[in-house]
Amino acid sequence: MHSKDQICYEDYQQTADWLLSQTQHRPKVAIICGSGLGMLADALKCQDSFKYADIPGFPQSTVQGHAGKLVFGDLKGKTCVCMQGRFHMYEGHSLCKVTFPIRVFKLLGVETVIVTNAAGSLNDTYHCGDIMIIKDHINFPGFAGLNPLNGPNEERFGPRFPPMSGIYDKHLRQMAFDICKTMGFAQFVQEGVYCMVGGPNFESIAEAGLLHKLGVDAVGMSTAPEVVVAGHCGMRVFGLSLITNKVVKSYEDTESVNHESVLEVSKMRSETLQTLVTELVSRMDINNNTA
Ligand SMILES: *[C@@H]1O[C@H](CO)[C@@H](O)[C@H](O)[C@H]1NC(C)=O
Numbered sequence: 001m002h003s004k005d006q007i008c009y010e011d012y013q014q015t016a017d018w019l020l021s022q023t024q025h026r027p028k029v030a031i032i033c034g035s036g037l038g039m040l041a042d043a044l045k046c047q048d049s050f051k052y053a054d055i056p057g058f059p060q061s062t063v064q065g066h067a068g069k070l071v072f073g074d075l076k077g078k079t080c081v082c083m084q085g086r087f088h089m090y091e092g093h094s095l096c097k098v099t100f101p102i103r104v105f106k107l108l109g110v111e112t113v114i115v116t117n118a119a120g121s122l123n124d125t126y127h128c129g130d131i132m133i134i135k136d137h138i139n140f141p142g143f144a145g146l147n148p149l150n151g152p153n154e155e156r157f158g159p160r161f162p163p164m165s166g167i168y169d170k171h172l173r174q175m176a177f178d179i180c181k182t183m184g185f186a187q188f189v190q191e192g193v194y195c196m197v198g199g200p201n202f203e204s205i206a207e208a209g210l211l212h213k214l215g216v217d218a219v220g221m222s223t224a225p226e227v228v229v230a231g232h233c234g235m236r237v238f239g240l241s242l243i244t245n246k247v248v249k250s251y252e253d254t255e256s257v258n259h260e261s262v263l264e265v266s267k268m269r270s271e272t273l274q275t276l277v278t279e280l281v282s283r284m285d286i287n288n289n290t291a
Contacts, residue, residue: 006096006151006152007096007097007100008154009154009156009157011057012057012100012103012104012106012107013107014056014057015055015056015057015058015100015104016104016107016108018055018056018057019050019055019070019104019108020108022048022050023048023072024048025046025048025072025073025074025079025081026079026108026109027072027079027080027081027105027108027109027110028078028079028080028109028110028111028112028286029075029078029079029080029081029110029111029112029113029114029281029284029286030080030081030082030083030101030102030105030110030112030113030114031080031081031082031083031113031114031116031277031281032082032083032086032101032113032114032115032116032226033082033083033084033085033086033116034086034115034116034117034118034220034222034223034242034266035117035118035244035259035262035263035266036118036244036262036263036265036266036267036270037116037117037118037242037266037270037273038084038085039270039274040082040116040273040274040277041069041071041073041082041084042274043075043274043277043278044071044072044073044074044075044080044082045073045074045075046073046074047071047072047073048071048072048073049069049070049071049072050069050070050071051068051069052068052069052070052085053068055070057100058070058100058101059087059093059097059098059100061085061086061087061091062091068084068085069084069085070082070083070084070101071084075278075281075282076278076281076282077282078281078282078284078286080281081105081108081110083101086098086101086222086226087100087101088199088200088221088222089141089146089198089199089221089225090198090199090200090221095141095146095147095148095150095225096148096151098148098225098226099148099225099226099228099229102226102229102230102233102235103157103229103233105235106157106230106233106235110235111235111236111286112172112235112236112237112238112284112286113226113227113230113235113236113237113238114237114238114239114240114277114280114281115134115223115226115227115237115238115239115240116239116240116241116242116273116277117194117220117222117223117239117240117241117242118220118241118242118244118262118265118266119132119194119218119219119220119241119242119243119244120202120203120218120219120220120243120244120245120246120247120257121217121218121243121245121246121247122208122211122212122216122217122218122219122247122249123190123192123217123218125190126190126192126217126218126243126246127188127243127246128243128244128245128246128265129188129242129243129244129265129268129269130188130189130190130242130243131180131185131188131189131190131240131241131242131243131269131272131273131276132189132190132191132192132194132217132218132240132241132242132243133173133176133177133189133190133191133192133239133240134168134191134192134193134194134223134238134239134240134241135168135173135191135192135193136167136168136193136194137167137168137193137194137195137196137223137224137227137239138193138194138195138196138214138216138224139196139224139225139228140195140196140197140198140224141196141197141198141224141225142224142228146198147225147228148225148228148229149162149228149229149232157232157233158232158233158234159232162228162231162232163231164228164231167227167231167237168227168237168238168239169236169237169238172236172238172280172284173191173238175280175283175284176238176240176276176280177189177191179276179279179280179283180276183275183276183279185272185276190217190243192217192218192241193215193216193217193218194216194217194218194219194220194223194224194239194241195211195214195216195218195219195220196219196220196221196222196223196224196225197211197219197220197221198221199221200221202247202256202257203219203247203248205248205249205250205251208247208248208249209249211247212249218241218243219247220241223239227239238280240273240276240277242265242266242269242273243265244261244262244263244264244265244266245257245261245262245265
C-alpha cells in the first residue's frame with residue numbers, strides 16, 4: 001500500500017473527537033447499511049445526522065443507492081450510529097479509507113458492529129429476497145494481499161496477527177434466528193458463508209462456478225474489510241446479507257443481474273430487515289457486552 005494512504009491513530013482520534021463534540025449520543029452499536037438498505041437508519045429516534053462531506057477526515061461515498069450520511073440516534077433505548085452508505089474498494093478507496101469509520105466507531109465507544117449488504121446467491125436452495133445471517137466470510141482480496149491491516153500495526157487498536165475464527169458472534173446469530181422464528185420470517189432466513197470479491201463488475205460464469213465449488217453461499221463487494229478491522233480492535237460483529245439476485249452459473253442461463261434489480265429487492269425486504277435489526281439491538285445487553 002502506498003505510504004500516502006497510511007492513516008495514523010491521531011487521524012481517527014480527530015474525527016472521533018469532532019463527532020463527540022457535535023452530538024450528545026454515545027453509541028455502543030454501529031450499523032452499516034448496504035446497497036438500498038439505508039432505511040435501517042430511519043428507525044433511529046432523536047437523530048443527529050452528518051453528511052460524510054461535513055465530517056473532518058471522512059471519505060466520500062459515490063454509489064447510487066448510498067446516501068452518504070452518518071446518523072446517530074436511539075433504537076429502542078440503545079444508542080446507535082448508522083452509516084447510510086459505505087465505502088468500497090472499487091470506488092478507488094484504499095482499504096484504510098474503506099475501513100476508516102470502523103476505527104472511529106471504536107474510539108466513540110462502540111462495542112458491536114452490525115454489517116449489512118446486498119449479495120448474490122450461489123447456493124441453489126436460496127431465493128431472491130432471502131436474508132442470510134453471515135456465519136463466516138472469505139476475504140478474496142485478502143488472498144491477493146489487499147488487506148486493511150497491511151502496513152505497520154497500530155497496537156492501540158489490536159495485535160499484529162489477529163484471529164478471524166468465530167469472528168461472527170455465535171450468540172448474536174442464534175438470537176437473530178430466534179427473532180426470525182418468533183416474527184414469522186423463518187422461511188426466508190438462511191445462514192451461510194459470504195465471499196467478498198473486488199467488483200465492480202458482477203461475476204463471470206466461470207468465476208461463479210469457482211465460488212460455488214468453494215462452498216460460497218453468497219457473494220458481494222464489501223463487508224470483509226470492515227469485519228477484519230472490527231475484529232482486530234476487539235469489537236463484536238454481526239452480519240446480514242440480503243439476497244438480491246441469484247448469480248448466473250450456467251452458460252444456458254439468459255438472465256443477468258443489474259444494480260437496479262438489486263435496489264428493487266432491497267426495497268421489498270426493507271421493513272423486515274428493519275424489524276430484525278431493531279429487535280436484535282433491543283435484545284442486546286450492551287453494558288457488559290454479553291447479549
Ligand atoms: C446451501 O444452503 C443449505 C441451507 O442453508 C445448506 O444446508 C447447504 O449446506 C448450503 N450449501 C450448499 C453447497 O448447498
